[in-house]
Amino acid sequence: MILFTKLFLAHLIGDFLLQPNKWVVHKEANKIRSRYLYLHVLVHFIVAMLLLWDLDMWKWVLIITVFHYIIDALKLYANPYFKNKAIPFFVDQVLHMIVLYCCAFHTNLLEQTQMLIKQIDWSLITAIVFVGYPASIIMAKLLEGMSQQIALDHKSLPNAGKYIGIIERLFVLVFIILGRWEAIGLLITAKSVFRFNDLKESNSRKLTEYILIGTLLSFGLAMITGIIYMWGQ
Structure with a gap:
């Protein structure tokens, strides 16, 4: 669980604390041509590696970073189709959480998921x-x-x-x-x-x-x- 917590913290830092509004506006205007999109995912990779402090995890952090890029790029192109901008935002965040969860519990993903379902009140x-x-x-x-x-x-x-x-x-x-x-x-x-x-x-x-x-x-x-x-x- 501590692994997922660290990855989630890295996500919060990268997506909210270290992403100025200027980056968001530039990404929405230029889509995948925006340099800030690539800088944004690079920040995610660096923050996650610093929090994990384990070089052996670089492959999983790279996988998370790649999926983060794909999800963010899809959101940029999907945004214009939604009148309520909260919908793509929350869908984007849920997809990020799914990726983090799958990577954090990749060794026992099925067992962990079954345990969580059983604990639902x-x-x-x-x-x-x-x-x-x-x-x-x-x-x-x-x-x-x-x-x-x-x-x-x-x-x-x-x-x-x-x-x-x-x-x-x-x-x-x-x-x-x-x-x-x-x-x-x-x-x-x-x-x-x-x-x-x-x-x-x-x-x-x-x-x-x-x-x-x-x-x-x-x-x-x-x-x-x-x-x-x-x-x-």
């Missing part, structure tokens, strides 16, 4: 998935009648409320699993403080009640999910 994954989009849809259905009576705020970011709800429910679930119930109170307080000015300026009783009901419902779903998960452990 499916109850936890189910809880995490539920407090995400399914909980958002459930809340939208429950609050549908009320939302029609609230004037839309066109200054709000698209789907901002939905994403805020998903993040806060994930925090609540984590706090329950860790047994830090007091942190949930702090989270509610923090959200109330941020919402105070909006409610004060709107001076709308309906909006206040709608936000209060939505907040309590969101926290309630997350808390119930967390309690059920802990009860099943």
Whole structure:
């Protein structure tokens, strides 16, 4: 596991800490003709070798570097086809992680993968998935009648409320699993403080009640999910 950790650290350093935005822009404009693409993969090779500090690993680091070049080059040509640039970015990172994983555990790849699969906590994954989009849809259905009576705020970011709800429910679930119930109170307080000015300026009783009901419902779903998960452990 320490080998994968070192390779992952080298990836983080090479892809984020030692890659200026100027390089990224130049690569996107010039694709494989960009000198910074080759400098970038060279940095990855050097950083990985320094962290591993083992000359016997140079072949595997070279394999990682070659695949890094191929994946990055493919991303550069795929980028224009995606309106949401986050998609090629995350696909790129996942592919890099797969390469690192395969190289780090090349001696026992099948056994290591089987062991990881057996260790998956499916109850936890189910809880995490539920407090995400399914909980958002459930809340939208429950609050549908009320939302029609609230004037839309066109200054709000698209789907901002939905994403805020998903993040806060994930925090609540984590706090329950860790047994830090007091942190949930702090989270509610923090959200109330941020919402105070909006409610004060709107001076709308309906909006206040709608936000209060939505907040309590969101926290309630997350808390119930967390309690059920802990009860099943």
